[in-house]
Amino acid sequence: MRYNAATPTCKRAAFMTAAWFPTYPDRCGWTALLPARTLTPAISRAGTVKYAVIGAGYTGLAAARRLAELDPAARIVVLEASTVGEGSAARNSGFVSPRDIPAGTSQAELRATAALNRYSEEGFAWLLALMERHFIDCDLQLTGRIKGAATDAGAATVRGLRDGAAALGVPHDYLDRDAMQARIGSRYYQCGLYTGEGYLLQPAALIQGLADALPENVTLHENSPVTGLRRAGKWHVRTDAGEITADRVVLATNAAVKNFGYLRRRLVTIYTYAAISAALPENRLHHLGAMADWGLLPAHRLGTTVRRVGADRLMVRSMYGYERPIDPALVAATLTGCFHRRYPALADVALDHVWGGTTALTMNGAPFWGQIDDGLYSSAGCNGAGIVKGTVLGKHLAELALGQDNSNDLRAAYGTANWIAPEPFRSIGFRIISAIERRKAGLEA
Ligand SMILES: Cc1cc2nc3c(=O)[nH]c(=O)nc-3n(C[C@H](O)[C@H](O)[C@H](O)COP(=O)(O)OP(=O)(O)OC[C@H]3O[C@@H](n4cnc5c(N)ncnc54)[C@H](O)[C@@H]3O)c2cc1C
Incomplete structure (x- = not known):
């Protein structure tokens, strides 16, 4: 995985070069499991539209759809650098939930979670309605969610979540090591908390389904990177095929927003x-536990996510590279270790697909959402949970772009990404914090 080379400039009056965008040498494993999809044509000529959306992930597709719903006479163009199915929207682990559980039981924690859950429920319901209306088969399963703890610190986190779930009235089961083994087939975890709330899905099937069901007045162009953006009256969106002129632009590129000169400090x-x-062959499926479908999130945020995929496969997700990719050989060896440590009886089973993706983190965990320039809107910084969050924030961003400003409650619920120290302090800080956190994560990794 690499970014293509040029260092962007960010003079607002001139073109801001976005000569780089995420590209991935490894194929997304979820996409590899699907039949081939017919791509939409790359942009082939300059043109004029009312709205241009840059990026066809969850945020961009939700924004485009909502713009189309609210302004059905408008022409909307979506420009995607890669293909739908090869971006992070397809490369993720497929965990979605209409509700989060508060990390504790204080009134403040309960209120904050309830405020966020209102938006998560809205985003999830919107996705669900689209899946039903457009027959998007993305293996959506109500599996519940297991928070797994492999360390004493993780076990304390799990107990805190158990109290939070009880305070919120969320049905849950506290699982000791034996109960964990019975459910997921692994004795690796000291304990876990099962809640009935979470869903799992096939992320590549979802994002492709959403892209293929866009409204009539939205035109999606894949393999169409935007390489510059400038405002001269209208917005001028530069592509290899010429400029698209738009009244308003939604920048839905997540971390790649920085390539356009925005939000670099957030x-x-x-x-x-x-x-x-x-x-796995039929006679070894018992190693994956008694639950037909399950997803496990680690008690520590730098830990390893594990889920069952269909009846016979496992997925593991781990490792974090700061601003740059990690060596593929190290990735393959580390992920293999994560898998085999948890399932020593499957130590002869190989990984069929290994891939990476990018996501955007913020210092305080809050996304950036709103207008970043006249007629230019962005939502970025999903902090690794962008399927539902990207959807609901993209939808509301379109409403904001149309002047239907409903942002007060939304801003209060999510907060906003705060400033991060400039280089070299930020990378030094990141390395120190991640070394401490990695040590704390211990066996969760
Ligand atoms: C390995 C992994 C596991 C994850 N697991 C989960 C999970 O289980 N659940 C969950 O909710 N989230 C998960 N996430 C996070 C989730 O994938 C992202 O939060 C989500 O994709 C963000 O959506 P988005 O639309 O904001 O951005 P993206 O999905 O990143 O979409 C942005 C798009 O913009 C395009 N782009 C960038 N630059 C340009 C340009 N110059 N011109 C045109 N297009 C451009 C990119 O190609 C990309 O397709 C995971 C992420 C990774 C990498």
Whole structure:
């Protein structure tokens, strides 16, 4: 995975070069499991539209759809540098949830979670309605969610979540090591908390389904990187095929917003990695536990995510690269270790697909959402949970772009990404914090 080379400039009056955007040498494993999809044509000529959306992930597609709904006479163009199915929207682990559980039981924590859950429920319901209306088969399963703890510190986190779930009235089961083994087939975890709330899905199938069901007045162009953006009356969006002129632009490129000169002091690009195992034969499926479908999130945020994929495969996700990719050989070896440590009886089973993706983190965990220039809007910094969050924030961003400003409640719920120290302090800080956190994560990794 690499960014293509040029260092962007960010003079607002002139073109801001976005000569780089995420490209991935490894194929997304989720996409590899799907039949080939017919791509939409790359942009082939200059033109004029009312709205241009840059980036066809969850944020961009939700924004485009909402713009189309609210302004059905408008022409909307979506420009995607890569293909739908090869961006982070497809490369993720497929965990979605309409509700989060508060990390504790204080009134402030309960209120904050309830405020966020209102938006998560809205985003999830919107996705669900689209799946139903457009027959998007993305293996959506109500699996519940297991928070797994492999360390004493993780076990304390799990107990805090158990109290939070009880305070919120969320049905849950506290699982000791034996109960964990019974459910997921691994004795690796000291304990876990099962809640009935979470869903799992096939992310490549979802994003491709959403892209293929866009409204009539939205035109998606894949393999169409935007290489510059400037405002001269209208916005001028530069592509290899010429300029698209637009009244308003939605910049839905997540961390790559920085390449356009914006939010550089608020976002960090993180590379993280996932793998899917080879399919297990029928007589070894009992190693994956008694639950037909399950997803496990680590008690520590730098830990390893594990989920069952269909009846016969496992997916693991782990590792974090700060602003740059990690060596592929190290990734493959580390993910193999994550898998085999948890499932020593499957130590002869290889990983079929290994891939990486980018996501955007912010210092305080809050996204940036709003207008960043006249007629230019962005939502970025999903902090690794962008399927539902990207969807709901993209939808509301379109409403903001149309002057339907409903942002007060939304801003209060999410907060906003705060400033991060400039270089070299930020990378030094990141390395120190991540070394401390990695040590704390211990066996969760
Ligand atoms: C390994 C991994 C596991 C994850 N697991 C989960 C999970 O289980 N659940 C969850 O909710 N989230 C998860 N995430 C995070 C999730 O994938 C992202 O939060 C989500 O994709 C963000 O959506 P987005 O639309 O904002 O950005 P993206 O999905 O990143 O979409 C931005 C798009 O913009 C395009 N782009 C960038 N620059 C340009 C340009 N110059 N011109 C045109 N197009 C451009 C990119 O190609 C990309 O397709 C995971 C991420 C990774 C990498």
